Amino acid sequence: MRAPSPMILLLGFLGLVPFLVTGYLASAWRSPSDAQAMTALLAYSAVILSFLGAVHWGFAIAEPPQSLAGLAPLPRSQDPAHRPRLVMGVVPALIGWVALLIGLLIPAPSIALCVLIAGFLATNIGEHGAHRRGWVPGTYLWLRWILTVIVVAILVTVLVLRLTGARIIL
Known part of the structure; x- marks a missing residue:
């Protein structure tokens, strides 16, 4: 497995900056701005989860359709092999x-954080599972695993601090 290009690594890790900044601001002090920072953290997390799904949608539609027993290929939307990939995209x-x-309307940011962590x-x-089926390259999976571990660690830290009432002091 070859390593991702330096540009992909740079952009992947730069994508963590909003998690770090909003996670810190949502956990550093109690003020009206910590609620805004929490909203920003929830929103950015939702955007990134959407992006992760879109990647799989892209992988699915970029692959040429397979023909079955010499018949004309099925459209991707009807090809049973593509359905799990399309679902994973949404x-x-x-x-x-x-x-x-949950974070904005209830509002229950701690529950929203739990949903995001689970997501x-x-x-x-x-x-x-997609990698085992050959649907995603190993370099993508390797980078996604590292970035996901960091994102989940940030979200769990914010959740624990929020639930315990503790604050980050720097």
Whole structure:
């Protein structure tokens, strides 16, 4: 397995900056701005979950359709082999959207964080299954695993600090 290009690594790790900044701001002090930072964290998390799903949608539609027993290929939307990939392309976005609604409308940011954590972990598990089926390259999976571990660690830290009432002091 070859390593991802330096540009992919740079952009992947730069994508963690909003998690770090909003996670810190949502956990550093109690003020009206910590609620805004929490909203920003929930929103960015939902956006990134949507992006992770979109990657799988892209992988599915980029692959040429397979023909069955010499017959004309089925359209991708009707090809049973593509259905799980297309579903995996949409479910993370729906999970992110539900988490955002929970955080904004109820409002229950701790529950929203739990939903997002579960969404990132479920997507990562789904990506491992996709890799076993040959649907995603190993370099993608390797980078996604590292980035997901960091994102989940940030979200869990914010959740624990929020539930315990503790604050980050720097």
